Amino acid sequence: MSSDSDISNIIKRFEIKETGSIHPINQLKYEIFDLLNSLGFSIIDGPEIESEKYNFDLLNIKESHPARQMHDTFYVEDKGYVLRTHTSPVQVRAMLREKPPFAYISGGKVYRKDDDATHLPMFHQIEGILIDKEISFSNLKYIIYKIISSLFGEETQIRFRPSYFPFTEPSAEVDILSKDKKWLEILGCGVINPIVLKNCNIDPKSFSGLAFGLGVERIAMLKYGVKDIRDFYKSNLDFLKQFK
Amino acid sequence: MKIHFNHLKNFLPEEINIETVSDYLFQLGHEHEIDNDTFDIEFTPNRGDCLSLMGLSRDLNSLCESAFPYSVYEEEILNLNFNFENNDSDTLDKITFLYVEINQNKIKEYENYLQSFFSDFDIKKNNFFTDISNYLAYETGLPTHCYDYEKIYGKLSFESSSVNSEFETLLDTKIQLTGTNSYFKIDNDIVNLAGVMGGKATSCSKNTHKVLIECAHFNPEAIIGKTIKYGLNSEAAYKFERGVDRYAQEFNLRRFIKIISDHTDIIDLKIFSKDYKESTKTILPYNPENISKIIGYEFDNDDIMKKLVSIGFKFGEGEIISPSFRSDIFSENDIAEEILRIIGYDNIPKKEFSININKASKDLIERKFKSYLASYGFTEVINFPFSSFSRNESIKIDNPIDSNKPFMRNSLIDSLIQNTIYNENRNKDSIKLYEISDVYKKNPDLVSERFLTIAVSGRLGNNLKDFNKKLDKEFLIEIFKKLRIDVSKYISEIDRSKYDSKLKNKLYVMEMPFHVINQSIDFIDSVEIVKSKDHEYKEISEFPIVYRDLSFKIMYEKDIDQFCEKIMNSETKNLCEIFMFDYFKDKDNVSKLAFRFIFQSNEKTLTDKEVDFEIKEIIEANIVKDLIEIPGLDKLNLDEL
Numbered sequence: 001m002s003s004d005s006d007i008s009n010i011i012k013r014f015e016i017k018e019t020g021s022i023h024p025i026n027q028l029k030y031e032i033f034d035l036l037n038s039l040g041f042s043i044i045d046g047p048e049i050e051s052e053k054y055n056f057d058l059l060n061i062k063e064s065h066p067a068r069q070m071h072d073t074f075y076v077e078d079k080g081y082v083l084r085t086h087t088s089p090v091q092v093r094a095m096l097r098e099k100p101p102f103a104y105i106s107g108g109k110v111y112r113k114d115d116d117a118t119h120l121p122m123f124h125q126i127e128g129i130l131i132d133k134e135i136s137f138s139n140l141k142y143i144i145y146k147i148i149s150s151l152f153g154e155e156t157q158i159r160f161r162p163s164y165f166p167f168t169e170p171s172a173e174v175d176i177l178s179k180d181k182k183w184l185e186i187l188g189c190g191v192i193n194p195i196v197l198k199n200c201n202i203d204p205k206s207f208s209g210l211a212f213g214l215g216v217e218r219i220a221m222l223k224y225g226v227k228d229i230r231d232f233y234k235s236n237l238d239f240l241k242q243f244k
Numbered sequence: 245m246k247i248h249f250n251h252l253k254n255f256l257p258e259e260i261n262i263e264t265v266s267d268y269l270f271q272l273g274h275e276h277e278i279d280n281d282t283f284d285i286e287f288t289p290n291r292g293d294c295l296s297l298m299g300l301s302r303d304l305n306s307l308c309e310s311a312f313p314y315s316v317y318e319e320e321i322l323n324l325n326f327n328f329e330n331n332d333s334d335t336l337d338k339i340t341f342l343y344v345e346i347n348q349n350k351i352k353e354y355e356n357y358l359q360s361f362f363s364d365f366d367i368k369k370n371n372f373f374t375d376i377s378n379y380l381a382y383e384t385g386l387p388t389h390c391y392d393y394e395k396i397y398g399k400l401s402f403e404s405s406s407v408n409s410e411f412e413t414l415l416d417t418k419i420q421l422t423g424t425n426s427y428f429k430i431d432n433d434i435v436n437l438a439g440v441m442g443g444k445a446t447s448c449s450k451n452t453h454k455v456l457i458e459c460a461h462f463n464p465e466a467i468i469g470k471t472i473k474y475g476l477n478s479e480a481a482y483k484f485e486r487g488v489d490r491y492a493q494e495f496n497l498r499r500f501i502k503i504i505s506d507h508t509d510i511i512d513l514k515i516f517s518k519d520y521k522e523s524t525k526t527i528l529p530y531n532p533e534n535i536s537k538i539i540g541y542e543f544d545n546d547d548i549m550k551k552l553v554s555i556g557f558k559f560g561e562g563e564i565i566s567p568s569f570r571s572d573i574f575s576e577n578d579i580a581e582e583i584l585r586i587i588g589y590d591n592i593p594k595k596e597f598s599i600n601i602n603k604a605s606k607d608l609i610e611r612k613f614k615s616y617l618a619s620y621g622f623t624e625v626i627n628f629p630f631s632s633f634s635r636n637e638s639i640k641i642d643n644p645i646d647s648n649k650p651f652m653r654n655s656l657i658d659s660l661i662q663n664t665i666y667n668e669n670r671n672k673d674s675i676k677l678y679e680i681s682d683v684y685k686k687n688p689d690l691v692s693e694r695f696l697t698i699a700v701s702g703r704l705g706n707n708l709k710d711f712n713k714k715l716d717k718e719f720l721i722e723i724f725k726k727l728r729i730d731v732s733k734y735i736s737e738i739d740r741s742k743y744d745s746k747l748k749n750k751l752y753v754m755e756m757p758f759h760v761i762n763q764s765i766d767f768i769d770s771v772e773i774v775k776s777k778d779h780e781y782k783e784i785s786e787f788p789i790v791y792r793d794l795s796f797k798i799m800y801e802k803d804i805d806q807f808c809e810k811i812m813n814s815e816t817k818n819l820c821e822i823f824m825f826d827y828f829k830d831k832d833n834v835s836k837l838a839f840r841f842i843f844q845s846n847e848k849t850l851t852d853k854e855v856d857f858e859i860k861e862i863i864e865a866n867i868v869k870d871l872i873e874i875p876g877l878d879k880l881n882l883d884e885l
Contacts, residue, residue: 010805016707017707018621020619022615022618023625039599047690047692048682048684066468074645075641077690078642083641103599109629122628130599132599136538136539138593138595139540139597141592141593141595161275163273163288164273164288164291164572169581170538170539170577170580171581172589224781225781227783233626235625235666235667235677237667237675238670240623242779242782
């Protein structure tokens with residue numbers, strides 16, 4: 001026979017308050033921050049409204065580059081500024097401010113003039129840079145393997161492909177093999193272009209660096225199986241509460 | 245760009261198959277999909293040299309031996325005495341014109357190589373010269389433009405200037421040219437939008453038998469953005485924007501002649517060529533040791549040098565000379581990338597290293613504060629910063645994606661109210677949302693401030709204790725009291741009449757600068773961070789929820805535990821949530837337990853009958869007659885379901 005205290009315990013079960021949740025994109029951002037922080041990267045932050053100098057010029061993105069067109073980049077206040085198109089300007093500010101060696105990560109909102117089922121005008125990026133003596137492409141591979149196996153498991157098959165970014169040379173895109181045996185692009189990376197080092201007053205003869213950038217929504221979609229990127233920003237409690 | 249394997253195969257070893265070529269293309273960085281033996285390749289913007297059969301096969305040469313399989317016209321060509329004026333040699337730095345007269349009546353059926361271009365890609369033929377020009381751009385990568393020679397009624401010249409005039413393209417579309425454009429003109433009439441599209445006035449037709457073929461090199465910056473500006477689709481512009489080989493014009497035109505001669509008799513042939521820039525070569529130091537340091541791997545230099553030669557590079561004493569078609573090679577790092585592509589990125593071993601740098605302390609306050617709010621049932625939202633509201637200090641977006649929202653928000657309140665109403669409309673009756681984000685103002689310079697904004701509406705919670713309590717101002721004050729922060733001045737009740745909301749629930753919002761939280765840094769620091777877990781995401785339904793409340797009378801207390809266990813484990817097709825919202829024990833020690841059952845379908849809006857049927861299933865699975873009663877059950881007429 002149940003005693004009064006038993007009943008009270010049974011009832012108490014139904015008094016438990018429902019906990020809330022941190023947005024899945026921020027959860028994933030923090031998870032990646034924790035990993036990179038454990039590898040020695042420090043977290044830095046910067047403004048979302050940037051000058052063209054930091055967002056493009058110092059990163060070797062020439063004025064004629066398609067990314068600088070009005071149909072790709074949001075300009076504000078009569079072309080005086082842009083909504084940052086990547087988190088790289090945060091790294092540029094760090095390179096101008098600090099003396100190497102250093103290793104930084106930055107993450108946050110970035111903006112591009114896109115809007116469909118796979119692209120949004122606002123999304124989140126995490127970027128990392130490491131500048132030291134004799135940093136090489138093979139070091140970059142080491143760090144990328146660390147990130148991907150932490151996010152998707154040790155067994156994940158990874159493919160590096162040559163790519164092109166004005167701020168890295170050599171540049172690579174990295175794919176992972178999905179469960180249904182399709183290669184899915186996961187991040188971009190490369191050896192920092194010596195032009196960018198020079199632009200940031202770092203002597204490329206003495207130092208080299210690596211850089212990588214991840215789209216947080218893309219990784220979240222793959223990791224959680226979310227099919228429509230727009231679901232992250234509908235503020236739908238049925239969606240968000242699944243990430244408690 | 246689409247490249248048909250059958251066409252590319254002519255340049256490659258006979259035994260090669262499509263899968264091997266596909267693997268090589270990935271190794272070289274040419275991401276693609278294959279559809280019906282056609283590679284749809286997404287070339288990176290620096291590799292304009294690969295945008296053709298010749299260019300791609302040339303790039304493959306380091307991995308499989310390739311060769312140009314066709315011949316070119318090799319006889320001497322007389323000079324064309326041609327009065328051409330170039331008024332902008334910064335934009336047009338090299339040009340070659342070829343004059344050809346043919347026997348128009350003797351054009352044969354297209355040879356296989358030409359015919360298959362049109363049939364394999366299902367491209368509509370136009371006229372003899374335009375067809376060859378289109379094919380040749382695919383074969384060699386150099387666009388050409390054909391003028392009907394008999395339509396050139398005056399002096400042909402080139403210039404760049406600001407214009408405002410109508411231009412009729414050879415595709416019969418009329419566009420209004422505005423701003424600075426580079427163009428060819430005859431006397432004062434624009435006849436060709438340089439590198440983008442020719443004009444109707446001088447275009448070739450089936451009757452053309454005298455043609456002036458232009459092969460030019462333009463500064464890519466003069467071409468970029470023009471197709472988007474004028475809504476044109478131009479393969480030529482796509483190539484010019486990415487850079488074409490300025491030294492291959494004569495080769496290209498000699499190939500043009502050969503294709504003509506494969507199909508008809510040539511009556512007359514003359515050439516005009518002008519280079520407005522001193523020829524330059526990209527010569528870089530070549531030090532295998534330095535390059536090994538960039539890659540982090542020691543490679544076989546003899547083998548690599550041979551392979552670099554196979555893709556057009558030449559070597560001098562301690563130096564490497566880049567081929568003219570590689571406009572993307574500027575530095576030792578570019579050479580390192582070439583070598584990496586030859587070796588294969590995946591064949592480079594990863595090299596462990598450690599970062600011996602003092603780590604800056606992490607700023608965890610925001611994250612810990614979020615965990616604190618989560619313990620009170622708050623859900624974090626993230627909204628786009630675009631707003632239709634302009635306040636004094638609002639920042640205006642020059643080119644908004646939605647013209648109704650041309651401002652950057654400088655408060656998060658409107659977003660949070662919209663989020664709350666959206667969820668209320670989805671029958672959510674306990675809403676606790678927050679957002680932490682930067683907002684931007686012009687004051688007079690651009691300044692940013694991080695805000696915390698909270699919105700609450702409805703029940704305190706969907707549990708036995710909180711079901712009958714309302715979310716209100718006091719709830720918010722209480723949460724922050726623990727942090728020793730008085731937030732009463734930041735809270736306001738929202739007037740729903742200004743919004744599209746029919747509910748009468750009170751809706752409270754609270755907005756304050758996030759730095760206020762720092763007043764309570766010691767307390768926040770003691771909060772344990774909620775770590776992310778592996779989530780199994782279930783697709784959400786767009787259809788409304790339907791709920792039913794049922795009260796159960798349990799005769800004997802001993803049965804309560806087992807009953808609750810069973811009821812909480814109820815499963816029906818559309819049942820998605822159950823919770824107890826009332827418990828009462830009467831004077832005879834009989835317990836009454838009230839549960840809410842929430843149903844939602846992924847396929848449709850559920851009818852009352854469908855929900856009642858699922859309720860019947862739950863009751864029949866859980867009720868033990870004589871021990872449990874459901875007051876009012878008889879009114880449900882379960883037997884009829």
